[in-house]
Amino acid sequence: MSSYEMLVDEIVSLMGMKGSYAGIEKLESMRREGDTNATTCLGELYLEGAGVIADTEMGISLLQEASEAGNPHADDTLGRVYLYGSYGVPEDKPRGHAYIEKAANAGIPESIGTCACDYYYGKGVTKDLEKGFEWALRGAKLGDPVSNALCGDAYQTGEGATRNIPLAIQHYREHLKSNSENTDVMCDLAICLADIGGEYGTFPSQDDLTEAFGLLGKAVEMGDVRAHCLLGIMYGDGNGVPQDFELSHHYIELAANNGFEPAQELLGRFRRTMRGKWTL
Incomplete structure (x- = not known):
């Protein structure tokens, strides 16, 4: 579990025991001390309206602050917001992909899977089957289910990789272990x-x-x-x-x-x- 995931679990537990204010106050304090995980978590809470009044503008601003400070989890969230046009933000697939690939290069498994799909299917970037497959292989090694499914597709169809049914079976089975x-x-x-x-x-x-x-x-x-x-x-x-x-x-x-x-x-x-x- 990453330090970011550990912080999220801690804040959820704190908010459950002492109320939303306690969690927000802790995140604000950590943010003032320069903790980019706290800034990212705070931004996501504003997007979701969890513990605070929903404020998309504030959420995006906090996530951009964390992104500029080098937090890959902020990049991943921003990427998904722009890729899918979430929270009322206008869809901007090229911008979304840029954030996702930045997070993928930092090693976030979910970002790697999304980056692989972007290249494989041409979402926000020029379609490149081989590059999509290469990203998927990286994600599969980290256990990302989306990456395993894409590897299975590539090996089954022979698009982006040499057809190999036994390997397709292997990757599909791996995907179903976490997404049954x-x-x-x-x-x-x-x-x-x-x-x-x-x-x-x-x-x-x-x-x-x-x-x-x-x-x-x-x-x-x-x-x-x-x-x-x-x-x-x-x-x-x-x-x-x-x-x-x-x-x-x-x-x-x-x-x-x-x-x-x-x-x-x-x-x-x-x-x-x-x-x-x-x-x-």
Whole structure:
């Protein structure tokens, strides 16, 4: 845990025990002594209106003060404010990215993940798949879940990196350790494990197929439409499960009815047998 995170925990605890004023007073005192973590924390409280009356102008001013003094956590917060246009601040992606990359260069894992995405998807900066992937590798080594997901995407698609399905699986699994509710990553991991669609030419083990089926089942329970479609494909192909065109049609139809275009296309391939059963 960084010194900044420790301070945040301390202030939250103090405000809980003695009230908001005690926490604000301590931060103001530390700020006067030149503590940039305190200035950053104070700025964020003004943005959120936590313990003080919300004041975006004051919050931004305090964060800029901390940023100019070299605090990377202030850079990270300012970057996100401008990237996403938060707290009524006009969106300015190039300015936001500049703050994020400054924080990333200081080694803040979350900033590294955001910086990686900025380059990989061209947000606030010229799109550069390879540079985005390089940043993601740095973040993944620090355990950043966003970086792990992006590394998985790059290895799965071969965009920004040489396609490598085993490495994609590794990074997706790492992401899910800290973000177990991300159904997009569950679906991508399932595709890699089971080679759904047969694009990769791999030979999944029964353990891999079982894991993929479990991931999709969980994502389906959480309402993910792509997971419905993928589960339907597995049933239609008999991929790790007994082939069942009725279940295949059921799941694909649910995805199609919820606007998932690939499912709508697949649905048109089903035909009724003479006995009224679905087949492909």
